[in-house]
Amino acid sequence: MRVTMVGTGYVGLVSGACFADFGHQVICVDKDVGKIDRLHQGIMPIFEPGLEDLVESNVKAGRLSFTTDLSEAVKDADTVFIAVGTPSRRGDGHADLSYVEQAAREIAEHMRGYTVVVNKSTVPVGTGDLVQSIMAEVNPTGDFSVVSNPEFLREGAAIGDFKRPDRVVVGTEDERARQVMRELYRPLFLNETPILFTDRRTSELIKYAANAFLAVKIAYINEMADLCEQVGANVQEVARGIGLDNRIGKKFLNAGPGYGGSCFPKDTLALMRTAQEAHAPVTIVEATVASNTNRKKRMASKIIEACGGDVSGKTIGILGLTFKPNTDDMRDSPSLDIVPALLAAGARIQAYDPEGMEEAKKELTGIEMVEGPYSVAENADALVILTEWDQFRALDFERLSRQMKQPVMVDLRNIYNPDDLRQNGFTYVSIGRK
Template sequence: MKIAIIGGGYVGLVSAACFAEFGVEVCVAETDPARLDRLLAGEMPIYEPGLDALVASNRAAGRLSFTGALAEAIAGVEAVFIAVGTPSRRGGGHADLTYVFAAAEQVLKALDHPVVLVTKSTVPVGTGRKLAALAARLRPDLAVEIASNPEFLREGSAIGDFMRPDRVVVGAETERARAVLRALYRPLNLIETPVLMTGLETAELIKYAANAYLAMKVTFINEMADLCEAVGADVHDVSRGMGLDGRIGRKFLHPGPGFGGSCFPKDTLALARIAQDARAPSRLTEAVVAVNEARKAGLGRRIIDFALAAGPAGEDLRGRRIAVLGLAFKPETDDMRDSPAIPAIEALAETGAVIAAYDPAAMSAAKPLLPGSVVYAESALQAIEGADLLVVMTEWNEFRALAPARLAQAMAGRVIVDLRNIFDPAAMRAAGFVYHGVGRGQRPVTADADAYDDDADDDHAVMGRDEKDLADG
């Protein structure tokens, strides 16, 4: 089977390499000359573990190729995947479909045979119908069928997610379109991967609903972390106690500075707008967006307050060295989109502090987005050398390996703000550090203890409910 993928970005490149690994002949059409040149030279335009080797092996086998000529890419293919960006539109949050429809129009005009046109990009509900109308208008002479095949790739784990997915979702309403997609994913039959066949609108909504729900879990545990700090509880035990419930699960219950990246921020915002436009507003999704944005906006102030509290009264941060470890929104990626590190570092830079930053993969991507005063270190140890304060923004494994004694030897100060909870608080405090994590009960309980019993009667009322209601709820 032969397919074309329009767009050599994150989704397009990973999908192309993995389909090629399945034995499919894949040609990627990329219109950005700089990106195309890198791909042709064997260089990866993104950081994703294992991707360079997978691309190289499939190019060598003749199953994967790159071109800037659309007609060359789609010649003789059975399916064309659109995998271009769908960023948030400025001012409103709706997904910008400019690139999707531009790619579809170019493909339709260049086609000389019937194909299945598949959206791999994350697109709002109703996009498939619009593409079908466009195909009928531009190419009434060809049988162009539309399908939706949303991706569920985690940056840093994308290859594994594609090759061993939880499920494959296909939105298609003709037998030919369903047959083509089934054939493409046939290798997954060996591991009994569920393939969910739905209508177009359903497939489009599944992607948004899944991301919004996961973002909600992240936001919820972050709010619980704040509550833990206020009442003296440990959010990790709370998270574990919740996650052991099979109805809830352990994943995405890790507290931190807020979610970022290429999916959750734009997809939650887009879903909120889709729901508003459909007059079926999603208040939970709207709250997730607002709470996460507020959390990221307040990070800088949180760090500054911790730093000032540890220093002499009346002293500011001007000239003090702050080491920031991690810039990407998560480890194993160089993605800086909506990274919590951006607003935090901007706020710290405004104090006049000297920011020494290090990230194993994202520094090139970070430099255009961060203040010009930031100093970029060549290693984690170089960043922390002489630092008055250490801030952990991203949980790269190499940062976890930093021993308390080594940190104490390198740093001038003794304050650590661990926004990913990668260090052992007891070990850090034993080494003489003032340690601040997330949700680890740092703040004393200021309310009267009896205040926590105000709702006791309500608690008893809940406990007295029918057991079936509790089991279902």
């Protein structure tokens, strides 16, 4: 099939490359000339394990190409995916649909023949109706269907998630569109992937409901961690004890400094606003958002307390800046709350992240970026683990102790055994454990 992907951000580029790997002819379109030029040179705009090789192999095979010319990409396409950004709108938390609306207008202008227009962007309930009305207004005689097909890609594991998904959700009541989407995803039928066909509005809500539920789990276990600290329990064992219950499940029960990233923060806010306007408030989600916001702010106080209650003039080493490992994404990362708070308290910050330092430089000022975890520890009064990158999991404690002014470690991801650190002379502080 001939597939056009409008937008070469995280979702668009990964989805386009994977569809090409399924054997479809894919054109990825973006208005950013510099980004398209870099993609022609094999330079990825994001870090995602395996993506560079996947793009390269499909470009060489002639199945994947990049352009800034939307008209040429759209006119002969069987399916056109809208995969543009929907950031939180300033002031009210609603999803900003301006890029989606613009894409809909331009697609309607250039499509020829029957075209399935697929909304891959995360959008509020009713956006498919909006896209349909915009396209019908621009091209009253156009033959097209608008479909919802939300993505469920985890940063750092996106290619596997696309090729071996838990499910594929397709929102349409148009039988022609269903047949097109079945053919598009036919390679997944071989793996017996569940494909849920539903109406468009239900499909749109599934995406928000899923992300909000996962955010609730994270906020819940973080609050349990606070309780564990007060009563002398171990949150990791609590998480294991409840996670072995199949009704709960063990995933997303790792206590930490709070969730961040491109999805959970904006999607929970957008769901809240949609629910409030529908006069059906989602109070559990509202409490989750408040809990997570407060948690990220409290983490700086936890670090200051571990340093004796005062970090003025002290050097704090930060390991990890991105919101999670295996990505360079800094959006709503806990580090964006924690680091400025430490700077405001008078600390000097030296930091390292395996992939996120270039992005971090755009968001954080007044800190020193260094190369490697041991450079972070040099003359530090405390070492803080903010992101659980694999290379931070087997540090040489003796070497760290020799390099640091004070052997203090604040492990906000619980990647180490407390006894191991303490036996090596460290003051060790973690989340929800003794």
